[in-house]
Amino acid sequence: MVGTRKFNEEEILSIVINVFRDKGYTATTMLDLAKETGVQRGSLYNAYKNKNTLFLKAFDYYTQQFLEIIEKDLAHPDAKIAFTQLFANSVNRLMADEQKRGCFSTRTIMESIRQCPDIQQCLSVFLDGLQEKIHERLMKAHDEGEFLGEPLRYARYLVALTRGVAVIEQAYSDKEHMADIYNTAIAQMPFRK
């Protein structure tokens, strides 16, 4: 390959994700992305065609990383501990961002650009992926007799709850408040006593 790209793609995508998380899809301009990444606007257009395509690439990258993390969080052999861990880590990740940019997927879903089927598509991949990871873990627990509820219904319910906590984070950014919500939820769930 001659005329090779100067920038490192993964590095750029990580920065791009944070800019979109910060300002939202619509409010983010190619100029913002150029400034933050250090890649000139023209180069971004050349490499990614336009904002929409760049966003899709960045979001796919985000989904992939996110699902890997979820899987690790849920890996604990004790189901109740696995979910407790997932939620605690989830809260910690949200709080770790000093700029309080919030949950990228939830932000994008709510901004949701109904005119963009390709964005809807990548959001579905994200949510279905999350639900599937949770569903798998609940089925395993169910098979082992550790969990007594219906795995699919609870997977849906928990996906919704995590989205709700992401909303609460943006409104209050209060760690205890979020932890309290998850504790209330966990305490109710039909784990084997």
Next chain:
Amino acid sequence: MVGTRKFNEEEILSIVINVFRDKGYTATTMLDLAKETGVQRGSLYNAYKNKNTLFLKAFDYYTQQFLEIIEKDLAHPDAKIAFTQLFANSVNRLMADEQKRGCFSTRTIMESIRQCPDIQQCLSVFLDGLQEKIHERLMKAHDEGEFLGEPLRYARYLVALTRGVAVIEQAYSDKEHMADIYNTAIAQMPFRK
């Protein structure tokens, strides 16, 4: 008063709310608002100073109407039925909008413009108001022995859950999916058997 306003304020605010719900705060332009309301752009600037002030006025109006509705939904004397009703109505209201504009407050929270303390402020009023209505109903139920959980913790939890369902609605716009989440939640709650 001489030189009286031609337009009806409540009518305009209702339309304004729907435009903001549709496009989000940032993406909505004064031109959009002028087109939809039929009030000229210059008149809107004259009457409301700018987009921010107009938004705040519209959101306050929305909050007021919303809280009145919640109170009615929760009025049923049987607590479990009251909440079942609240959730069912909540789903129906979201689905009633053929344009799928989504939950106005949740959309605004996630767009959340951290640079705008006045918008954060009106969002707090909204969420605190919602939590308080739920809290009051749960305390009543608790006092009557119908509800065995801690009212405040459950109020927080339910506010989060409703926000989560609002996110799910934008992603899937599937009535059964939403109903299923609420049913799973209700079934777990510590109402008296």
Next chain:
DNA sequence: GTCAATTTTGACATAATTGTCAAAATTGAA
């Protein structure tokens, strides 16, 4: 070292949004 493919760069025209302002129109009150 040369070449050719590719990326980078800066400039450009187009389009959209903002906030302001002065002139015109409206209307309640005297």
Next chain:
DNA sequence: TTCAATTTTGACAATTATGTCAAAATTGAC
């Protein structure tokens, strides 16, 4: 009916964003 306060209207300048393009720079392969 007149008047003065207020709103409405359309136009304006300033700012910002978009997408495109041609020239310059870069670099892997030969």
